[in-house]
Structure formats: structure tokens, C-alpha cells
Amino acid sequence: MTPHARNRRLVLQGTAAAASAAALGLPGLAFGQEKPIKLGFVSPLTGPYALFGETDRYMVGKVSALLASSITTGGKTFPVEILVRDSQSNPNKAAELAGNLILKDKVQLMLPSCTSETINPVADQCELNGVPCLSTVQPWQSYFFSRGGKPDKPFEWTYHFFWGLxxxxxxxxxxxxxxxxxxxxxxxxxxxxxxxxxxxxxxxxxxxxxxxxxxxxxxxxxxxxxxxxxxxxxxxxxxxxxxxxxxxxxxxxxxxxxxxxxxxxxxxxxxxxxxxxxxxxxxxxxxxxxxxxxxxWWTPTFPFKSSLTGETSAKIAADYEAASKKQWTQPLGYSHALWEVAIDVLKRSGKPHDPKAVRDAIRATDLTTVVGPVNWKGGPVANVGKTPxxxxxxxxxxxxxxxxxxxxxxxxxxxxxxxxxxxx
Incomplete structure (x- = not known):
């Protein structure tokens, strides 16, 4: 299966499941009444940094299943489309994909993950175009300063959580x-x-x-x-x-x-x-x-539970090992936590198609995830929340x-x- 076909299949997992739920007459699923919330997910699924994105397909599949009943915010229920893109570990490719997701697909929230080669060019495109962006798995200094950030002049649309040097x-x-x-x-x-x-x-x-x-x-x-x-x-x-x-x-x-x-x-x-x-x-x-x-960054011994499922870090790691037949790997915790924060933000936004409402919800985040507390209060700079x-x-x-x-x-x-x- 080609990367494009895999990405399309991941998107369809969520929408097909949602359609099935609606067909069964489950409550609160009048999807035809609201425009879908589109989420752009960019990760190094191939190339030299592919080990960082190794758990991402697995997590997208889990989140797609979890969101089969959509997201409810502001008293309305919205279907969700997750648009998965492979940066191929290439900064130029990451920037190109981000541009297309913003200008053609009209995403409401961008979620780049793993390494500066993917995150920075995607975040730059979001900052340029006024699109809310959440990211993780990169020391905050190479995220903030390498993009020209200044403590007295922070970014407006791009937010990151991870530890620092x-x-x-x-x-x-x-x-x-x-x-x-x-x-x-x-x-x-x-x-x-x-x-x-x-x-x-x-x-x-x-x-x-x-x-x-x-x-x-x-x-x-x-x-x-x-x-x-x-x-x-x-x-x-x-x-x-x-x-x-x-x-x-x-x-x-x-x-x-x-x-x-x-x-x-x-x-x-x-x-x-x-x-x-x-x-x-x-x-x-x-x-x-x-x-x-x-x-x-994260192990199954972390004491925190998922805000999405209530599962412990140990359970999340065990489930991954059972499904993948591979040993757990550290990015798994952050791949999970990124979705925890994203979904929490959208639910609190009230208006998921309003970029300012989504951005303000990011700024107001105060959530305990499987990697620990995530918030942007008292961070080293305004766009960064620190984790252990x-x-x-x-x-x-x-x-x-x-x-x-x-x-x-x-x-x-x-x-x-x-x-x-x-x-x-």
C-alpha cells in the first residue's frame, strides 16, 4: 500500500466509523448539519527520522475509532477528519504539505509531531497563515529560538509542549x-x-x-x-x-x-x-x-493517566506492544498526549471553525496527560509548556x-x- 493510500485509509477510518454510528441512530450524531473539523497531522512516517513517527499511525487509528461519535462543542456536534501527511523527514516537504493543508484542505488545527525537521517548517506556515498549531517532541529552544522567536515578542498561532535543554x-x-x-x-x-x-x-x-x-x-x-x-x-x-x-x-x-x-x-x-x-x-x-x-521522556512507569480514556501509561504501552508486536517506544506517550491536548482544546473552543477561538483555547489549556501536566502558564516563553x-x-x-x-x-x-x- 502506498503512503498516500495509507493516509487516505486513516482519514476514512474516522469518517466511515462516524457514518456507521449515524446509521445506527446513535444520539447526537447529526453530522450533516455541521461542517467537519479538519485536523492536519504531519509526521516523519518515512525517512531518517521515521522511528520518531513509528507509533503515529497506531495512535491515529485509535483516535479515529475514539472520535467515531465526533466532537461536541458549543452545543453542536461536529464530525472530524484527520488528514495524515508524511513529511518524509524533509523540512521542504513538511512546509509544502502544511501549505496544502492550510490553503487547500482548510484545516482548523495543525498537529505536527517529532523533530525540528518536521515541526518548525509546519509551524512557520501556520504562523504565516493564522492557523492554530499544536506540536511536541522537540526541545523547546530549537522550536522557539531557531524559528526567530523572542521572549518579548512570542508567536501568535503556534504552541508547543516538551522539555528544554x-x-x-x-x-x-x-x-x-x-x-x-x-x-x-x-x-x-x-x-x-x-x-x-x-x-x-x-x-x-x-x-x-x-x-x-x-x-x-x-x-x-x-x-x-x-x-x-x-x-x-x-x-x-x-x-x-x-x-x-x-x-x-x-x-x-x-x-x-x-x-x-x-x-x-x-x-x-x-x-x-x-x-x-x-x-x-x-x-x-x-x-x-x-x-x-x-x-x-516517557515510560510505562509514568504515574499519569490518559485524559481521553483513563488508561494508565502501563496499559497504553501494553496495548501498543500487543497490537504492533514491538517493544514500547518513548514517542508513544507524546503521540497520545498530543491528541489529548488537541481534543481537549477543540471541546473547549466552542467555535472550532474560528481560528481565534481555537487559539484562545490552546492558551487556556490546563490538562494532565499521560506525559504529565500540560499548560502554557508560567512557561519559559509564552508559546511553550514544559514537561518532565x-x-x-x-x-x-x-x-x-x-x-x-x-x-x-x-x-x-x-x-x-x-x-x-x-x-x-
Missing amino acids: EDIIAGFVAMWGTVPTNKKIGFLFERSTDGEAWANKEFGFPPAVTKAGYSFVTPPFFQPLTADFSPQIAEFKKAGVDIIAGITLPQDLKTFMAQCRQQGFKPKIVTVGKALLFPSAVEAMGDLGEGMSSEV VLGGQWVKGQKFKYELAIVDNSTAKIVPVAAKLKTL
Whole structure:
């Protein structure tokens, strides 16, 4: 089945189910009386960032079934159409898709998810055209500052919830402080919006780790999907670093670690963002995967329940594993939470076809989701609501080859620490 056919099928799941419900004479389903609410959902379903969107088709299917009876707001009942689009992990494609969803499909709310390569260009199109936009799964600094945002001049139409670099840096430093090292870091930064944010000399890793008593070396940024990390490894060996940190694609970290082994470089700790979020990516590294450490956005042990279904995080993860025959993955929690917030916003808007009403409902959000409380009150900037992040390490598992153990909760005490960080 082609991506276009899959996307069409996902849209039809919701509308066909709604039509079936109406045919059965269920109450409150006079769909012909109201215009549909159109939701544009843009995600990297294919391409190098596809692991981030791996759970999105599954969640769209669940939401389509859940919304078979539509959304009621302002005393009226509206059918809902979810228009799924694949950004192909390409910023230009994401911008093109967003433009079409806005100008041709006339969506009422845009929902881009996962990585700056998809979110930023979609959000920019929404800001330009006055369309409400909700997004998640990207550190807030690369969402806000990389798009030209200024604290004293926030965006009007685009809103985001996720953690920030200040949280992940604090967690990484806390993890590293539990084991003996020479406190020398080798930074591995990809050439991307996220890489530039993580390396930023004002709000990124360099000033924060220096303040914490660490020294570091930063080789030139590398192009994603590169084949040779010899220059970086040579610089790390020369500096004698014990810790590797940074942000890379899973494929790039696998290549880097394999070449480290070939060239006799053995760091004590490898804590890399983005690359180590996914169990399949860690498994693909073979025995090199054991002991890798990473940020943790969400796990089945999170204490929060879904505002849509009342299900626990553990139940949501178990259902996904049963349906997909795959291990749960962190984006699942945020894929679920994005829909929680979107549906809550539409129900409170009163006028889902009025962009200002939808935008105002976003601003007034105060909702506890499976990833924690989401609101835009008291955030670091007006367009950002912060959520918690923890530190974890991949260890040999019982049910799966590798499982993620929480080793640091210094920035959020919502989940207890399950183990201590161990060196490689």
C-alpha cells in the first residue's frame, strides 16, 4: 500500500466509523448539519527520522475509532477528519504539505509531531497563515529560538509542549556525577537545527557543563548519515575524553561506535540524545548497545493517566506492544498526549471553525496527560509548556533484549530511580 493510500485509509477510518454510528441512530450524531473539523497531522512516517513517527499511525487509528461519535462543542456536534501527511523527514516537504493543508484542505488545527525537521517548517506556515498549531517532541529552544522567536515578542498561532535543554543538561550532569571520570567530554553534534541548539554557546551544553566543572572538545559538526567519524574519534582520543555526549541519528551513533571499537577508543560513558531513544536502534548496535545512556521522556512507569480514556501509561504501552508486536517506544506517550491536548482544546473552543477561538483555547489549556501536566502558564516563553524528562540507561532485559532503566530523576521526581549508572 502506498503512503498516500495509507493516509487516505486513516482519514476514512474516522469518517466511515462516524457514518456507521449515524446509521445506527446513535444520539447526537447529526453530522450533516455541521461542517467537519479538519485536523492536519504531519509526521516523519518515512525517512531518517521515521522511528520518531513509528507509533503515529497506531495512535491515529485509535483516535479515529475514539472520535467515531465526533466532537461536541458549543452545543453542536461536529464530525472530524484527520488528514495524515508524511513529511518524509524533509523540512521542504513538511512546509509544502502544511501549505496544502492550510490553503487547500482548510484545516482548523495543525498537529505536527517529532523533530525540528518536521515541526518548525509546519509551524512557520501556520504562523504565516493564522492557523492554530499544536506540536511536541522537540526541545523547546530549537522550536522557539531557531524559528526567530523572542521572549518579548512570542508567536501568535503556534504552541508547543516538551522539555528544554536546561532539563536534559541537568539530568546528564547528574548522571555523570555518580561515576568516577576525568570530567572531560567529547561532543558529537550533527549539522541540524537540533545540533545547533544543543551546541549553542548561550543556552546549550557548553556553558552549562563548564559551570558544572567539566571540560570539553567539540570537533566540527558532522553531516547526518555520514560514513566516517575518524576525525572526531582522533580528536577525542587526543583529548583523552571519558564521556561522549551530543545528538545524532541512531544510524550515525551506530557507525560512530563501531568505528570507535575499530580504532581502539573506549569512552567510559556514552550519553547521546535522539539516537538512543528507540529499543530497535539500540538492538541494532548489537553488544555495543548495552550501557548506552539517554534522556527519557516517557515510560510505562509514568504515574499519569490518559485524559481521553483513563488508561494508565502501563496499559497504553501494553496495548501498543500487543497490537504492533514491538517493544514500547518513548514517542508513544507524546503521540497520545498530543491528541489529548488537541481534543481537549477543540471541546473547549466552542467555535472550532474560528481560528481565534481555537487559539484562545490552546492558551487556556490546563490538562494532565499521560506525559504529565500540560499548560502554557508560567512557561519559559509564552508559546511553550514544559514537561518532565529523566535519565536512563539501556541494560539487558528480561522481556526484551534491552530495557531502559531510570538512573536519574533529579529534574522530575515522578518516577523512582531503578538503578545506578554504570560505565561501559
